[in-house]
Amino acid sequence: MWRFVKPALWTFGVLATAGLAFWLVLAMNIPYKSAAAPDTTPETTSASTTAPPPSGPTMDTAYVTDVRPGPDDRTVLLHVTLPTCVEVPETKVADGNDRVDVDVRFRRPGGGADCPPAPTDVPVRLRTPIGLRPVFVNTSDSWGQGPGGWRRCDRFLSCTPPADHCDPRWIGHLEARAEAEFSGTTRACDQHWLIHDLQRHSAEPPHRVVYRWAGDTWADFASPKGGGCGEILAAEPKFPTALCKDLAPPA
Incomplete structure (x- = not known):
């Protein structure tokens, strides 16, 4: 009879041990995940984006397309094309003995304002009569007076070409x-x-x-x-x- 009781006791011990292990897993709250059913829940992403702040005003250099005589001998008119929303361009004048230097800048509104360009004249008032002095605009272009009025001067020859032709x-x-x-x-x-x-x-x-x-x-x-x-x-x-x-x- 003992040979029948011994296997029964061994089987009971195995089952008891397995049950104790299962109880310990539950008591420790260890998450259980089946290998046959993987987690396929997609990650959620935020669809909201932050819009960039509106850009502020910027300072730009005005492009001068012509120089004209003003109402008197101490004034010259700089012909430029500016956005229509610009109120008054800023000018910085250096009234020298042999030349006049003018910087023309304007403040461009920010926020993507719709401002179509339009031509306008910017008056430049001098301390002394302009005479035959050339006008240098924005440190790059120069304008001088000739028989037909004001004209843009050559980048190399300036407004007064050298007398030496081999210069x-x-x-x-x-x-x-x-x-x-x-x-x-x-x-x-x-x-x-x-x-x-x-x-x-x-x-x-x-x-x-x-x-x-x-x-x-x-x-x-x-x-x-x-x-x-x-x-x-x-x-x-x-x-x-x-x-x-x-x-x-x-x-």
Whole structure:
């Protein structure tokens, strides 16, 4: 009989131990998660976003498109295009002995205001008569008086071109006209003739150009590929050979 009682007692002990372990799990409040049923609850995200605060007013530089004489010899009018919601632009004037410097700025409203542009004249009052002094606007553009009135001056030559036609400012002027990216090399120059090797782009070889003085600027008339005077004299027999006889090819 004992051989039947012993297995029964062993089975009872196993069941009792399992029941005690299950009771301890419940007592310790350990979360239970089935591996067969994973948690697929999606995370919730907030759909609300905070709008950026409206931008405030900013100071901008006014672009001057023309300069005109004012009602008297101490006033000039700067023609600009400004947003219609700008009340009065701000001007800062330096009334010098040989030039007048003017900075023109305006306060652009913030908040994305719809302000279409419109032309307007900004009067600039000077301490002394303007005379023949040039007006430099916003440190970049300059305006001078000529036979036909006020005109924008050249970036290199300013309002009074140099009397020396070989002056570096004249060379800079012709390079700007040719849209050269780099400074070239002047091979020969007098007051009437000029040989200059332009460097338009870094990846290209120098491009030789020959100019004649045309009264108020240099005008090109030949682009020789070799050295010496042959190609130049073929285009202009009056060209002085002293300027080209020892000339090497462009390089």
